[in-house]
Amino acid sequence: MPQPTPALRYWLSQMDAVTWLRSLPDASVDLVVTDPPYESLEKHRAVGTTTRLKHSKSSSNDWFTVFPNARFEELFREVFRVMRKNTHFYLFCDQETAFVAKPIAEQAGFRFWKPLIWHKVALGMGYHYRSTYEFILFFEKGKRKLNDLGIADVISEKRIHKGYPTEKPVRVNRVLIEQSTAPGELVIDPFMGTASAGQAALELGRSFWGNDISDKALAIAEERLAALAAETGAERVSKAPLEQPAFEWGR
Numbered sequence: 001m002p003q004p005t006p007a008l009r010y011w012l013s014q015m016d017a018v019t020w021l022r023s024l025p026d027a028s029v030d031l032v033v034t035d036p037p038y039e040s041l042e043k044h045r046a047v048g049t050t051t052r053l054k055h056s057k058s059s060s061n062d063w064f065t066v067f068p069n070a071r072f073e074e075l076f077r078e079v080f081r082v083m084r085k086n087t088h089f090y091l092f093c094d095q096e097t098a099f100v101a102k103p104i105a106e107q108a109g110f111r112f113w114k115p116l117i118w119h120k121v122a123l124g125m126g127y128h129y130r131s132t133y134e135f136i137l138f139f140e141k142g143k144r145k146l147n148d149l150g151i152a153d154v155i156s157e158k159r160i161h162k163g164y165p166t167e168k169p170v171r172v173n174r175v176l177i178e179q180s181t182a183p184g185e186l187v188i189d190p191f192m193g194t195a196s197a198g199q200a201a202l203e204l205g206r207s208f209w210g211n212d213i214s215d216k217a218l219a220i221a222e223e224r225l226a227a228l229a230a231e232t233g234a235e236r237v238s239k240a241p242l243e244q245p246a247f248e249w250g251r
């Protein structure tokens with residue numbers, strides 16, 4: 001018997017990522033894709049190797065506050081708790097943060113599979129070998145098969161020119177979401193920035209809950225997803241739209 005199509009919804013929130021995750025019920029999420037402002041970004045910025053992150057007239061972007069490595073333990077504990085059984089978690093980071101984050105995520109209960117590579121195609125900044133890639137750490141809770149076993153572990157896509165600091169291309173998010181969710185499932189991003197993951201989720205017919213601490217990120221995300229809502233039929237809700245009757249939600 002055909003199942004009814006689940007309603008496509010998105011919910012945006014503005015608070016500290018861990019506080020936000022703590023407000024969500026256990027096992028309520030099908031995929032977490034996130035890109036925290038990890039500590040080592042601040043170091044790259046301080047020595048000027050990531051000029052795109054500085055405030056400049058051309059970008060009009062101010063840098064955001066970093067999320068200290070010392071908070072990864074509470075972050076991953078909450079991410080693990082809110083994920084349903086048999087789901088995936090993708091964490092964007094650089095190689096320095098990967099070494100720190102991997103054992104902490106494993107301690108929280110995740111199985112680490114491998115780093116995927118986002119290949120940015122053009123040369124970036126750097127004093128040594130010039131930077132052209134970023135890691136996306138691929139973790140699993142329980143056991144879930146990827147939707148397509150023929151997809152490569154290197155995703156090539158150009159960086160966003162003059163975007164929000166460290167904005168990720170929608171297509172990179174699309175690959176992850178398409179691989180690890182079914183239509184109608186729920187994707188979340190506790191550090192959503194411009195909601196590039198949110199755009200990919202809604203375009204693919206997945207619901208999205210996003211959070212960011214910054215006014216600017218919220219404004220960009222609101223505008224971006226509102227523009228998509230008409231096209232995709234997604235509905236904006238003002239509280240977590242959970243099916244569990246114990247969790248109250250409204251509009």
Ligand SMILES: C[S@@+](CC[C@H](N)C(=O)[O-])C[C@H]1O[C@@H](n2cnc3c(N)ncnc32)[C@H](O)[C@@H]1O
Binds near residue numbers: 066169
């Ligand atoms: C690397 S950016 C995310 C960019 C995003 N992937 C995109 O494509 O636009 C990290 C985001 O985390 C936010 N942030 C910093 N500290 C936070 C915290 N404690 N809780 C939630 N968000 C935070 C920043 O405002 C920033 O927008």
